[in-house]
Amino acid sequence: MARLSGGDPSLLRRLNAIAVLRALYAAEELTLAELVKASEVSRPTVEEIAADLGEQGLVEEVPLPPGAPRPVGRPAKRYRFRHESGHVAGLEIGPHQALCLVADLRGEVVGRARAGLTPETAAADRLGTAHRVLTTAVEGHPNVRVLGIGTTGVVSGGKVVHNYRLPGWTGVDLPAEFGGCPVLAGNDTELATLAEHWRGAAHGFDDVVYVRAGPAVSLGLLLGGKLHAGHHGAAGQIGTLRQAGGFTELVAAIVLALDPRLVVISGSGELTTQLRAELARSCLFPVRVESSALGEDAVALGAVRLALSRVERELFSVEDVAGAG
Known part of the structure; x- marks a missing residue:
C-alpha cells in the first residue's frame, strides 16, 4: 500500500x-x-x-x-x-456426523471433536450432540472469535429455511442456538466447495462444480472464484429430482450449462470413473474431474474458512484496525 x-x-x-x-x-x-x-x-x-x-x-x-x-x-x-492470539471454529451438523474443527487465525487446525448421528436423530438431540462436540473441540483454545456452521438444507440468514432430509430441522435458527460469539451458517455442500477451493482439489481453480454424492446428491457451484447460491440460496439442490434419470447425466447437463474448468466429486472411485466417462461423451470440451481431497472434514473445514473470512474482514477493515485514531 x-x-x-x-x-x-x-x-x-x-x-x-x-x-x-x-x-x-x-x-x-x-x-x-x-x-x-x-x-x-x-x-x-x-x-x-x-x-x-x-x-x-x-x-x-x-x-x-x-x-x-x-x-x-x-x-x-x-x-x-501472533496467529495463536485467537481462534475460529467450524462445525458440521449433518445427517451422519457432528464434526468441529478449531483453527488459529492462519487457518491451521489445532483441535477437533466428532460424534456420530443418523438421519433419524431428532432435532433437539442433533443440536445437543453438536453443542457437546463444539465444547470438546474448543477446550484449551481460548478466544474463539467466530463460529462457522455448515448443515444440510437451504440456509438463509443463519436459519434453515428448507430441509427435506432431517426431522424437525426446517426453521432451526443456528445463530440463536449457538450464541456466545458471532455465528455464520451456510449449506454444507456450499461450504465443502469453499474448502476444496481453499485447501483441496479445487485450489487454484475459479470455475468449479463440486458434486457431493451419497444417499442424496447436491452440487456446489463456484463461479469466478465465488460461491453461487442462487436467488433463494438453493442452487445445486438437485437431490430433489428423484425421477430425473441417471446421476451422471444430471451433472453433465450442469457442466454443459456452466462450462467449468474442474469437477470435484466427493464419493466412490467408481462414481468418479463413471462421471469422467459421461462427461467425455457429453461435453463439447474436455473437463477435468478430480476426487475430493478432504474427505469427511470438508464441510467443517469450509465452515472454518467462512469464519476466518469474517475475522480477516475485521482485522483489515478501515474502521477497526488496532492503533487507529
Missing part, C-alpha cells in the same frame, strides 16, 4: 496499519526492513504501528533463537503476526 500525504491523518494511520498487518499476516516473520518494503510505510511509522499492534496482542517482536550467531552491531528487529 502506497504512502499517502495530506487528508485525514487518522485515516492515513488506519490505512498504514492495515498495510503493516497484512504484510505480517502473509509471512512467517519479517525484519523491520522487510516490513517497511512490504507495507510501503516509513520506518518510524512501521515501528509505531508494530508497537500498537503488539499492545493489542496481534503482533510481537521475535527474539533471536538461543545459540544463534550474534550479528555485528545491533541485530535487526523481526516481527511476526
Whole structure:
C-alpha cells in the first residue's frame, strides 16, 4: 500500500496499519526492513504501528533463537503476526456426523471433536450432540472469535429455511442456538466447495462444480472464484429430482450449462470413473474431474474458512484496525 500525504491523518494511520498487518499476516516473520518494503510505510511509522499492534496482542517482536550467531552491531528487529492470539471454529451438523474443527487465525487446525448421528436423530438431540462436540473441540483454545456452521438444507440468514432430509430441522435458527460469539451458517455442500477451493482439489481453480454424492446428491457451484447460491440460496439442490434419470447425466447437463474448468466429486472411485466417462461423451470440451481431497472434514473445514473470512474482514477493515485514531 502506497504512502499517502495530506487528508485525514487518522485515516492515513488506519490505512498504514492495515498495510503493516497484512504484510505480517502473509509471512512467517519479517525484519523491520522487510516490513517497511512490504507495507510501503516509513520506518518510524512501521515501528509505531508494530508497537500498537503488539499492545493489542496481534503482533510481537521475535527474539533471536538461543545459540544463534550474534550479528555485528545491533541485530535487526523481526516481527511476526501472533496467529495463536485467537481462534475460529467450524462445525458440521449433518445427517451422519457432528464434526468441529478449531483453527488459529492462519487457518491451521489445532483441535477437533466428532460424534456420530443418523438421519433419524431428532432435532433437539442433533443440536445437543453438536453443542457437546463444539465444547470438546474448543477446550484449551481460548478466544474463539467466530463460529462457522455448515448443515444440510437451504440456509438463509443463519436459519434453515428448507430441509427435506432431517426431522424437525426446517426453521432451526443456528445463530440463536449457538450464541456466545458471532455465528455464520451456510449449506454444507456450499461450504465443502469453499474448502476444496481453499485447501483441496479445487485450489487454484475459479470455475468449479463440486458434486457431493451419497444417499442424496447436491452440487456446489463456484463461479469466478465465488460461491453461487442462487436467488433463494438453493442452487445445486438437485437431490430433489428423484425421477430425473441417471446421476451422471444430471451433472453433465450442469457442466454443459456452466462450462467449468474442474469437477470435484466427493464419493466412490467408481462414481468418479463413471462421471469422467459421461462427461467425455457429453461435453463439447474436455473437463477435468478430480476426487475430493478432504474427505469427511470438508464441510467443517469450509465452515472454518467462512469464519476466518469474517475475522480477516475485521482485522483489515478501515474502521477497526488496532492503533487507529
